Amino acid sequence: MNIKNYLDSTYLKTPNQAGLSVAENTKVVKNFVQEAIDEGFKLIMIRPNMVAMAKKMVIDSNSKLTIGTVIGFHEGTYLLEEKLTEAQIAIADGADDLDFVCNYEAFKNGAIDLVKKEVLEGTKLGLENHKIVKWIIEVAALSNDQIIQLSALIKNVVMSNFKEECYQSVFVKSSTGFYKTENGLPNGATVPAIIIMLENGSPLSIKAAGGVRTYDEAVEMIRLGVKRIGTSSAKAIANGETTTSNY
Numbered sequence: 235m236n237i238k239n240y241l242d243s244t245y246l247k248t249p250n251q252a253g254l255s256v257a258e259n260t261k262v263v264k265n266f267v268q269e270a271i272d273e274g275f276k277l278i279m280i281r282p283n284m285v286a287m288a289k290k291m292v293i294d295s296n297s298k299l300t301i302g303t304v305i306g307f308h309e310g311t312y313l314l315e316e317k318l319t320e321a322q323i324a325i326a327d328g329a330d331d332l333d334f335v336c337n338y339e340a341f342k343n344g345a346i347d348l349v350k351k352e353v354l355e356g357t358k359l360g361l362e363n364h365k366i367v368k369w370i371i372e373v374a375a376l377s378n379d380q381i382i383q384l385s386a387l388i389k390n391v392v393m394s395n396f397k398e399e400c401y402q403s404v405f406v407k408s409s410t411g412f413y414k415t416e417n418g419l420p421n422g423a424t425v426p427a428i429i430i431m432l433e434n435g436s437p438l439s440i441k442a443a444g445g446v447r448t449y450d451e452a453v454e455m456i457r458l459g460v461k462r463i464g465t466s467s468a469k470a471i472a473n474g475e476t477t478t479s480n481y
Contacts (some may be wrong), residue, residue, distance in 0.1 A: 237449065241466035242302060242324055243270040243330075243440070244279040244481060246411065261285070271297045271328070272426065275468055277331060278302065282324045288365055289328030302331030302366075305356070306430035308412040310335030310372065314352045332356070332364040332368055335410060338372050341384055349384075353391045361400055368405035368441055368462075373411045373427040374420060385435040392438060405462065406435040411481040420445050427456065432459050444481050449474045 243260040245266040249259040263280055267288045270278040279302040280288055282328050303324045312320070312335075321332050334356045341349045348456050353369060360367035371384045383404050392404050408423040410432065415421045422444020431440050442455045443464030450465050467477035 235453070235456065236417075237452055237456070238273065238275050238468075238472050240452070240461070240463050241275050241468040241472060242277045242279045242443075242462050242464045243273075243275045243464050244443070244464045244480075246279065246281055246304060246307065248281070260287075263287070264463055267291050267299075269469055271295050271299050272359065273472065275300065275318060276462070277301065277474075279304070279331070279333065279464060281307070282320060282327070282329075282479055285327040285329050300330040301328060302333055302368075303329045304333045304370075304410070306335040306337075307333075308335060309339075309409040310337045310370070311339055311411075312337075312353060314348075315480075317352065317356060318359055321356065325359075329365065331368065332360045333368040333370055333407060335370045335372070336384065336388070338384065341387070342376070342380065346387070349387060350391050353388050354395055356395065357404055358393060361396060361403060366403050368407040369455045370407045370410055370443070371431075372410060372413050373408045373424070373431075374384050374415050374422070380425075381430045382434045385431050387440050388419075389435050394436045401437045402439060404447055406431050407441040407443050407462075407464070411444035411464070411466075422446070423455065425458070428455060428458055428460060432465070446471070447477050449481060 263284045277300045280302045306317045413421045423442035439461040441462040442460045465479040467479040470477040
């Protein structure tokens with residue numbers, strides 16, 4: 235197993251969230267991109283406004299690194315039109331993967347048709363442009379029953395509207411890594427949540443994001459069946475080092 239093929243090296247903090255200036259935060263992103271190029275990771279996951287810069291770095295380095303970005307991040311409550319516009323700009327800037335935050339609050343409030351429509355239209359836009367599409371469901375905000383239902387909803391929309399060869403290009407993803415939990419509860423991927431997603435999202439692929447902090451945890455997720463792991467500590471995990479990162 236080459237674990238680097240599973241790692242989506244991730245940096246999604248804004249300057250305010252990082253406590254940095256715009257210039258300082260941009261430098262951090264550049265360093266993450268260069269590290270991902272140097273280490274041979276599968277993908278770099280960054281904010282939409284950083285995609286064009288990363289694309290130039292990848293081209294200049296003649297690298298195979300792919301570029302992912304987040305859409306409707308991190309609350310997921312953007313209007314569908316806003317999400318599609320953001321995705322279209324990211325595509326034009328050179329993004330390879332589009333990680334949409336599903337409107338899980340609308341889902342919890344019973345607006346099922348709204349969620350089905352955004353999954354349909356977002357997936358259609360991505361696949362028509364030959365992109366990987368991932369739907370972040372934010373497991374820490376959901377009960378187990380809701381994880382079951384939302385994973386199945388995404389699966390059913392995709393299976394009802396797209397050809398079988400498209401299934402491998404659509405993921406259900408666990409977390410943004412930015413959800414605020416109480417009492418120190420996990421805000422990202424957990425083994426029980428990932429098992430539920432695998433059982434109810436298959437044949438779509440599953441991405442474990444947030445909370446995978448060691449090599450052994452990453453291997454455990456891969457052996458369960460996940461195809462991608464989102465982490466801000468990809469190099470540390472790949473090298474078997476300990477990390478204190480919260481994503």
